[in-house]
Amino acid sequence: MKTTMIVPGALAFAIANALFAPVSAHADQATSSDAQNPTELPKVNVREHRPQDDTRPKLQHIMREVDGPLITVTKKTSITKTDNIPTVIDNFRNLFAQTPGLFYSEQQSPGQMNLSYRGIGNPQESEFVTVMLDGIPLMSDWIGYPTIYTMPLPQQISEVQLIRGGSSLLYGPEPPPVVNMISRKPVADRELAGYTENVVGSNGLLTTFNQISGTSGSWDYLVDAHYRKSDGERDNGDSKIRGADLHIGYHPDDDASYALDLKAWSLNTGDPGKLNITQFTSDPETVSTPYNRLWTDRYVLAFTHERHFDPDTELVAKVWAGYQDNAARSQDRGNAPTTATLQDDQFRFTGVDARVVHHWSRGNAFTVGTTIYHSDAPFRQWTDDTLFPSRYDRHGNPCANPADKNCARLRQDRSTDYAAVFAENVFRFAGNWHFVPSVRLERENVDIDETVKPTTLTRDYVHRSVDHTVPLFGLGLGNDFGHGNETYFNVSQGWRPVRYFDVGSPFGNLDPSALNDPDPTHVLSWEAGVHGTPVDGLFYDASLFWVNVKDRIESQSAGPNAPANNTINVNTGDTRHRGFEGQIDYDFLAAQDPRSTQHLSLFASLALLNAEFTSTHNPAVHVGNKPAFSPNYLLRAGVSWREDKHYKLALSVVSVASQYWQDSNLPATAPNNGPIIIPAKVPSYTVADFSADWWVLPQVRLLGGVSNLTDRKYYARVFGGGLEPAIGRTIYAGASYEF
Secondary structure, eight states, X not given: XXXXXXXXXXXXXXXXXXXXXXXXXXXXXXXXXXXXSOOOOOOOOOOOOOOTTOSTTGGGTSOOSEETTEEOTTSOEXXXXXXXXXXXXXXXXXXXXXXXXXXXXXXXXXXXXXXXXXXXXXXXXXXXXXXXXXXEEOSSBTTTBOOOOOOOOGGGEEEEEEEOTTHHHHHXXXXXXXXXXXXXXXXXXXXXXXXXXXXXXXXXXEEEEEEEEEEETTEEEEEEEEEEEEOOSSTTOOEEEEEEEEEXXXXXXXXXXXXXXXXXXXXXXXXXXXXXXXXXXXXXXXOSOTTOEEEEEEEEEEEEEEEEEETTEEEEEEEEEEEEXXXXXXXXXXXXXXXXXXXXXXXXXXXXXXXXXXXXXXXXEEXXXXXXXXXXXXXXXXXXXXXXXXXXXXXXXXXXXXXXXXXXXXXXXXXXEEEEEEEEEEEEETTTEEEEEEEEEEEEEEEEEEEEOOTTOOXXXXXXXXXXXXXXXXXXXXXXXXXXXXXXXEEEEEXXXXXXXXXXXXXXXXXXXXXXXXXXXXXXXXXXXXXXXXXXXXXXXXXXXXXXXXXXEEEEEOOTTXXXXXXXXXXXXXXXXXXXXXXXXXXXXXXXXXXXXXXXXXXXXXXXXXXXXXXXXXXXXXXXXXXXXXXXXXXXXXXXXXXXXXXXXXXXXXXXXXXXXXXXXXXXXXXXXXXXXXXXXXXXXXXXXXEEEEEEETTEEEEEEEESTTOOXXXXXXXXXXXXXXXXXXXXXXXXXXX
16 A cells, blocks of 8 residues: 555545445435435546556657656657667667667777767767666766777667656766667567577678577576677778677566676777778778777676565666776887787776655656766786787886887776765646656766876876766656647756866876866756657657757866976866757558558658857867767658568668867868868768568568668768778678577
8 A cells, every 4th residue: 555545545434434334324224215216326437547658659769758767758768669670780870770869970890889969079989978778887987988899789679768858867977868778578478489690791791699588487587699700891890799698587476576687798809990081082991000909898797676565666776797898909100110009998897776666646756766886997008019919918017218118008097986866756737737856966986096107298197086076957847738749848957977087198198186177067958849649650759959068178288387298177168059859750551550560651850950169268179169070960761661570671861961070170180281181071971771671481581681772982980080981881681580
């Protein structure tokens, strides 16, 4: 019984006894009379009250208003269910084809995922987007080094969620949005089910994915293993990925569940290097770094407990621990280099996330929770006198001068601690109005202890520990109207924690003293829109947004009292991002029959962005400049045709406007005002992809597709003074078998 119902329940019981006690005393006398003279009672109409988005058509496109312990009503959300799209093979454009506004910067090597949103931050390694798997961060170090070096296979996930606006109030660090992927669950209707998928394709692609799962009584399980290899489009672009998942679940009753999940991922890939514009124009298959290599290993063990204390109160708690190792070999710069640098980034992390949701009164819900996270992240470099040392060729003695070889170049011991408490409530009012206030209190600590530094640096050793406490607030308001329509308005705060590199750069003369003490970057996001399913087959979502990014971290001289060339990071950069984001999906066959198992859908999304610097003290950047990687438009469109267990076909197009690749809005030039090596803007591009699944037997399907149909030559990634060509046209074909 709900606690909130004890008092009114007792009062109702007392009133009922008072009213019906006299009736009972005369019950026998009244029975005969009532039988002869029946009394007609007034008609009572009973109607079910259901939230507007708690309907099947809308839930194909957005999250539930209260999704477990998450309150998403008044927050703009989008989802892609992987069962509704053809099998994704080696092309994340297909996975994000129906995700509005998310910018994906492609690269040829599989070692990094580059995402950004609404022009906030460089997409390099998705540093400004929170990426999660089942609510657990995928970043190398959630706080100190928020980079994405591993991604689950699309075959391992059932749904991709994109949460804007108040995502920081749900999940904490980084500006909105959150990309959260949901793992596939074991089959529930039998003890053993299996799936195997094998594909070959261009550039020597070979992939295999194999999975078994089942449910027996109170237990369920899932095991999968996968392998992918490719020769790459350029020399030294070869790669191998291996991975496996293990899930064991226990459900003692309808009110409790326990799950243990182990996820393992390993990458070995070459890095053919970035190019200048002359090399890209003349031959995009040029190799600038024939010896560079990247190795990444990641292992995460998670325990999840869900419990319903009563029909209205639920606990969801996760505990996880993991290890990730990012190792790299890079040839030293210069003509005909003869030495290499080995680098090793290790991360040992643990985390806890516990949330309780309590549904009360009519449609109201209250959530409260806490998150705790710790990471140890030693960072080391060594100089080797060969161009291709192995991953584990390490040297103990520190380098004494820049000419030394076979020595330790850098050693930093780093750690982060993070904790948060948070609460939200959705209040529902007459007239289908709902109101959501949110609060979150965050605390970060970043610690660096440096014992070896590059001999070329003039700064002192870094021995720093910094702390920041950040309160966040949010408000949401919405109204359900008409048939399946809802307005939403959300204003929420977010933030970007101070990273290791902001406090003590291992590569530059960033002053290690308290002079260098930047605050976190703060974000205020406004969004108002409307979405709905007013008629069968149609979903639409349109919104206007305004995002203020304050206290961007910029570098400036440390002053006359600091060593020569020393710099400090300061909070002097502010940017403003505003625009429109819309999405439409029309299913022609569902419009005729909502229960149809056949679907022919036309989908499109458009993001329009106007972004500029409103404040800066960086001499290379001016007020009015456009932030890097903030294209004026991002368009996605396509058509999909599917019938359950028969076929799935999709043709999709993404078109991205030209964009500056650095905040100065200037090109990169050779030394001494030489020729342009990277133009100021990344040119616009449009790319089309086709993919299909075709069931030839109930258990056998053929897989095939073409990525970059028109073989468009383009690039979307510029980093470190070089551009990386995108992959040209590729073809794949294969088959799968399931039982």
